[in-house]
Amino acid sequence: MKFGQDFEATLARGEYPPEWVNSAISYKKLKKCIKRVQQELLSLGLDKDTLDALWKRVGSSDLGADQGTADGLLQYTVDDGEKVTFTPKLTIVIDPRDGSPMDAWLSPETRRILRRLARSSRAHIDHTVQRDDSPDEQRRPTGESGSENDKHQLELVEVPLTADSEFFQTLRHQLACLDDLQRSEYARLQAEINQLGSELRALRASKSKRSKKEVETWRKIFELYSDAEVFLSSHEADAGARDGAHAQKQLQTFTQSLSAQQKKAPFRLGDNANTALSRFLQINVNLVRLIKFQEINRTALNKIMKKFDKRTSLPAKSSVEQSLTKSSPFIVQDLAKATCFTISEEVLSVIPQLNDYLCPICFSISWRPVRLRCGHLFCIRCMIVMQQEENNHCPLCREAVVMEATEKNIDCEMVKFLLANFKVDVKEKQRQNEIAAGIDRWGAAYEHAQKDKCVVM
Structure with missing residues (x-):
């Protein structure tokens, strides 16, 4: 075809x-x-x-x-x-x-x-x-010669x-229509994202137990969403913005993960929260559709300019690419990156994600976070282990700052933040730290005693 x-x-x-x-x-x-x-x-x-x-x-x-x-x-x-x-x-x-x-x-x-x-x-x-x-x-005939005059x-x-x-006026008009369409659709997406962000902020500010449970539910939803990497990939093989088809596939992966989570442990969301979740899903559907529409029109423009050059032998494509398309947001703007940034700033950041607060060494929550002089942050247990091994170099920047760290390096503000937002994870990390400290003091028998629910005096 x-x-x-x-x-x-x-x-x-x-x-x-x-x-x-x-x-x-x-x-x-x-x-x-x-x-x-x-x-x-x-x-x-x-x-x-x-x-x-x-x-x-x-x-x-x-x-x-x-x-x-x-x-x-x-x-x-x-x-x-x-x-x-x-x-x-x-x-x-x-x-x-x-x-x-x-x-x-x-x-x-x-x-x-x-x-x-x-x-x-x-x-x-x-x-x-x-x-x-x-x-x-x-x-000139033979014998005639030219002179300077x-x-x-x-x-x-x-x-x-x-x-x-006529061809270029028609093309300019059509690109202007596409630019107007993009501006209106992008403004509509922005409004939806901002409204969802406002609702989540109000939910998080509430002190009721129901609201706190809903916040935890949203945290699980956004964790699944971040793992799906719908529009932007962080993997080395395909890093960057995804095309429309791949973004649609990743969105389906996210919705399937959401359904599987619902069957495993149903989300407890009120009517307003369910409406907000539907809005979030629709924002993503609309963005995928807009990206695919942008792609097919970009292809159409490229194809028609190639056809123009081939059939007329007038090299218009390069001229148009240098002038016409540079002034057309619909052609040059990366919608995925622009919208994903807004979603991240206005929605995802409202509900803190555990992945953003993991210790770079043990990959669990950075409980009792120690901030070294170089600025990097680690959980206190990993810092104790490094000091016991007399490893003085920061694992991230290699600066010699580990051995000088004391309890004064504990970030108290971060401690309050982690307690307020990740109470379950903090409790589990405290339990793990206690077991690790017991093993340091009494040996491996302490771990077995804990598994057998025995009390070591």
């Missing part, structure tokens, strides 16, 4: 709202514009083969090499300096004495058309370039491209 048909079928499946479909790249309309551009160029004697040969000749010509692309024998540019209109320009060097195009090898019909065009455009000549070894100099100026005349202008 050709891309155009596949693109139309994707838009027609009903996955995207009607207003999104109406704002999408009109691939079929732009293809019709390309046909009109081909017909217009053909009427000027500049069919695809002729233009291909012209570009090849320009690429190897002395003037093109000496004067650069701006003053070569043939130029094609897409000017959008005012960010309002696109004006495609095709300019050709002519001999001002008779209006003939300087490429003498062109067919007689093409030369007649361009000569007539040049003569009618004399009042609108943009600028001139100097050339000593023009084709006319080379075509015979050297003449070469004129650049613009070839009007009406259909070309």
Whole structure:
């Protein structure tokens, strides 16, 4: 199936709202514009083969090499300096004495058309370039020689491209519609995320036992969500933003994990919390859909520009990429990164996650956290072990700061924070630390005694 048909079928499946479909790249309309551009160029004697040969000749010509692309024998540019209109320009060097195009090898019909065009455009000549070894100099009869006074100026005349202008105006309008759509959808997502964040802050601020249980439930939900890495991957093999298909797959993994957790230990959420959870899931669904819509339109733009270049032999793709797309947020903005940052700041950070407070050595909660002079933080048990082994180097930065640490290095504010947010985990870590301290004092028998629930006097 050709891309155009596949693109139309994707838009027609009903996955995207009607207003999104109406704002999408009109691939079929732009293809019709390309046909009109081909017909217009053909009427000027500049069919695809002729233009291909012209570009090849320009690429190897002395003037093109000496004067650069701006003053070569043939130029094609897409000017959008005012960010309002696109004006495609095709300019050709002519001999001002008779209006003939300087490429003498062109067919007689093409030369007649361009000569007539040049003569009618004399009042609108943009600028001139100097050339000593023009084709006319080379075509002088034997015995005639040029002198310094015979050297003449070469004129650049613009070839009007009406259909070309239509193509780029249509494309600019469609990208503007996509930009407007993205702004409105992104604003809607932001509003939903902010509202959810406000509800979670209110829940966390509540002192009721029910609210505390709901906070713990949200902590489990966000832990599953972080593990799924729906939009951004931290794995070395595929680090960075995920594409739409992969993000959709990871979102399904998250919802499946959520369902499995519900069966294992049902979440105890009130009506408001259930509504908030539904909103959180819908935010993610909408973001995946917007990313996929962005991707198919980016592909459509890339395909249509390649088709334009191939069928017309006018190198528009590079010009458009340098000007048009740079000013289009829909084309250049990474929605996944931007929205994930907002979700993290406004929602996930409201409910602290245990993974953010693990000791880098034992990977359990950093209970009675010791902050070394270098700034790194570890649980007190791991610091005691390192001091017993006389290991003075910080495991993270290798600075010699471990042996100098005392109880004064315990971060008291962090102790309060951990107690307030991770009471169950703190209690378990305290139990483990007591067992480890008993083993240090009485040996391995102490651990067995604890398992047998014996009391060692």
